[in-house]
Amino acid sequence: EMTVPYGDPRPPFQRKQAFDFGDGGIGRAANNLKLGCDCLGAIHYLSAVVTDTEGKPEVAPNVVCLHEQDNGIGWKHTNFRTGRAVVTRLREFVIQFVATLANYEYVFAYKLDTAGGISVETRATGIVSVVPIDEGKVSNYGNVVFPGAMAQNHQHIFAVRIDPNIDSYGSSDTAVVLEESHPIPMNPETNPFGNGYEVRKQRVEKAMYTDAEPKVNRTVKLENVNNKNPVSGKNVGYKFIPNATQLMLADDNSIQAARAPYAKHHLWVTGYRDEELWAAGEFTNQSKKEEGGVKAMVQRGDWFVDGANASTATGQLSSPVVWNVFGLTHNPRVEDWPVMPVEIHQFHIRPADFFTSNPALDMPTRKNETSVIVPCCNGNASRDSLRTDSDKSGSVQANAVAHLQGADADVDPKNLPKAPENKRHSATLSKIFSWKKDSK
Template sequence: MTVDQGSKIPHPLRPLSPDELSKARDVAFKAHAGDGIALFFRSAIVDEPKKTDLTEFLIAEHEGRIPETIPPRQVRLLYDVINNGKAQLTETVVDVDAGAIHSSKEFESRYQTSYTAHEFGQFQDACMSSEMFKSAMEEFILPENFVVTIDPWPYGGPDPEEEIPRYMQGLVYARDASKNNIDSNHYSYPLPIIPIMDIATKKLIRVDRLATGGIGDSLYPPPPGGEPKKLFENCGPAEYFPELLDQPFRTDLKPINVTQPEGASFKVHSDNLVEWQKWRFRVGFTAREGAVLHDVCYDNRPIIYRLSFSEMTVPYGDPRPPFQRKQAFDFGDGGIGRAANNLKLGCDCWKHTNFRTNRAVVTRLRELVVQFVATLANYEYVFAYKLDTAGGITIETRATGIVSVVPIDEGKVSGYGNVVNPGVMAQNHQHIFAVRIDPAIDSYVTGDTAVILEESHPIPMNPETNPHGNGYEIRRKRVERAGFADAEPLLNRVVRLEHSTKKNSISGKNVGYKLVPSATQLMLADDKSVQAARAPFAKHHLWFTGYRDGELWAAGEFTNQAPREEGGVKTMVERGDWFVDDGSIDNANGVVDGEAHDDDTADGGKRKEE
């Protein structure tokens, strides 16, 4: 379509208007007109133009000229065509300017699109009215004033021999209704059954029973029968809404007011263009992806054409059937955009929304930051200890200031750095920091603190313990002797600093803190180099050493002009301290040194945390 040079051109990525949605709907209805035919609409989004067409438009937009042509305005509809009780999933693209269908296709029955909020919302009532579900509930006795609450879930992956239509499963809980508050937290009280429903008929197919045993017990539940089982006799509530909490709120925090007397520094235009400082981009939104960024530019220079989250999968590691099916794809199964909360001023630091009542409750996190900044020649280094109201500790390092430069012949480039000005090169280099942690977990007594390496490992599929292949196990190994380790994200390796004997009253596990080592790149200098000899601490993410008074330095006390480390963590490890308590001086608490670094080029450092 040729553009009138005197007109204001609407952007192809602007949000759909109510009028455009109505036009697209009417075109679809007209195409399927007939006796007994109904349409169930699942989604309607902007049909994004072809990249070649949109790119031409964007180039003209950024050059400040009117493009010669603009892509057609199209709406992509996804809906069921319902005829004689049977549903045919159909996708139709409508050109709303022309009032005509651009394209349309039908999907085979084996393709199951995402559930809608309407489908999820039907599950509880259908279950509660089912005689099959009522019969299953007769196997249990709930405390007085408890009512059943069911979370609808995607069915998950079927077993290989299963050929199923559109199913949904439900995770069953009970809610304490004694306080007459519908927002009471039902997740405190799970029931050992999972009902399965056919979405098309709203009929229950079966109710799966769940194994509830522990280590060494069967993967499978016992058969139904016998006396009804009393549930939740010793369970307590885990409420989070303010009016349901037994403990009083903290009263020793004074208000913090953040104001912008001259308004916000960013601007959001009516066609979803966002401008802030030198940044410029457009915000889109889809039912599946949620927020999408288009045409992300800095100083009018494009950086990203389209930026989005494409999927998230949540597989659970319990191998007991039917938990092998408990794997949600939150984008493709339900649509993350459909589940997005509406923004509310002051209500998006952290919040949990009860989807049944649409009520959100907020918990704010505050941090006390102890920070100092040091200037060393061209660099500023920022060191911060952050202590938060949830008991967490974050140790942060940041590097800023001016890059370190050396001369370079004008017109030349180097593999060892980046030219930042004619004749000036910033060299590639690393910043590697060490943090020393001397733990005293719930005790100052020597030997009370244990250092544990914990990892998550897959369990090979086998008929005895992991018949469906979804199980994995947590492996723990106590650090008994001075040594070192590295971060391993493939195993989710973490360090647990635990009290040796004190247990958490709920989980039964040792009380402690978890240290998450950053999987940063280690020192790149060769092991035989002087650089490596002077700072062996930079060759591993974690060092475990025995405590000695005055031993505070990862690279030893004297580093200036030293050809190699003396008295640092390498030396400490080589003496072979054991972390057991037999009364000798060598058997003291372990000390953990963590390493983090920045890789610096002319583009600036990458901030890391440890």
């Protein structure tokens, strides 16, 4: 879900608040993506069936694109003793769609990377909403972006629903744990030099909400309480850190806050119920208050651990659902006119003791053969003349395991330690990012 409350208190703008998923219908607003424009490289498109204005099925062609992209260095290390470097690229499998909702465009992308991470990215672009203003005047409620046109201050506040099933679909296997790092007061027994700190963990036992807290690095861990990592002995899991973005600025007694109470906190944990998919409730169009959203789900009082029963009659033992809330406060600039450059926000869900080592160790060892040196100062050189004979083969490392770069190997792959026999792999990632040694 996403709500866009505007900060101009002059009537009728006190009700100017879009719910771009709930009001606009994000599926019907999805763009027909064009090859070579919205997604680059080798693309596979997915079409969808949506309902038209009369409730009849209608095919929306090419609304989701699947492609792979490079996102810079994935991991690297230089041996300072030998000067030898080891480097790989971070490859991402991207599932992306674009929606036009009145004046704004939003680009949503789910990125699965070769280190087992999942990134959720939003990009806002399009045309800012403007109202008339007398030329020569200014306003506290926005910024003049063109003579006679004032773009109003507003916020974009998103909510992403995460239904975690970590290494199991058992309803009682996945737990939500809040992890924080706190300083230990200097003392002669446990911290005589004052440099120590401790990691505190607390399992979420009941439906609740909380906020991001950078001072203690508040982290949300999604763990399987019955499966242990064979290396660390800890629960296998994934984690993310809620971003400390600004929450809804509208007063708690305002109609904007009543319609979207989810936008008042960074994190909500609720009990799973069928068909509960929307942070602000299912029906937001012309609403006066939230009905069936995350606030109501928390008040219901579900619990996740036997014996942690809530005192409400409507609660029940359930599995946890996590809602991550983030956003951007958009006080417009002249540079946002006439079309706004993208505003980008990402949050990252990363494995935390899920694998037995870095899952990107076996990345392919091909050098990028399209990279060339560009001479400066009016120098001239062709692409081939800037390569050595050894470069033209495209092969950099001596073997796929060590990822060595240079003339001679300083590690014998036969002497590398073997992984545990019960080494964990992600079947999904293995299929998506599988490769053959002789592939190009």
